[in-house]
Amino acid sequence: MATVSRRILFVEDHDDTRTMLTKLLEQAGYFVIAAENAAVGLALAQLHPFDLLILDVWLPDENGDKLCRKVREFDRYTPIIFYTGADTDSDRRNAELSEADAFVAKPSVDELLERVKYFLS
Numbered sequence: 001m002a003t004v005s006r007r008i009l010f011v012e013d014h015d016d017t018r019t020m021l022t023k024l025l026e027q028a029g030y031f032v033i034a035a036e037n038a039a040v041g042l043a044l045a046q047l048h049p050f051d052l053l054i055l056d057v058w059l060p061d062e063n064g065d066k067l068c069r070k071v072r073e074f075d076r077y078t079p080i081i082f083y084t085g086a087d088t089d090s091d092r093r094n095a096e097l098s099e100a101d102a103f104v105a106k107p108s109v110d111e112l113l114e115r116v117k118y119f120l121s
Helices: 014-026 038-047 062-073 088-099 109-120
Strands: 007-011 031-035 052-055 081-085 102-106
Touching: 007 014, 007 038, 007 081, 007 109, 014 109, 031 038, 038 052, 052 062, 052 109, 062 081, 062 088, 081 109, 088 102, 102 109
Parallel strands: 007 031, 007 052, 052 081, 081 102
Antiparallel strands: none
16 A cells, blocks of 8 residues: 555546546545646646656646656656546657656556556555
């Protein structure tokens, strides 16, 4: 089981998905801060240290790939997982080019939780 000290930033614009996954991650023992768009996510990532970031690709104000690249400008090491419904070859390639560490297609919650555990254990 994870310790409370493991902090996750989860950037997801859909309220239901953000709420459900935040609760699942908290039940697994992680401390989760959720943001509803890229601007809030970027501000939080700049202000607070996180052990892991989970990003959606389709965000209302900016593409998740662009957000990932912005985070990589000041944080080269924190693992970043894309959890998204954007599951084409080009989406996966863009995630790779933006230096994300993993890509999980929605709605595979079990795979996402396995990736989180892998990066935070």
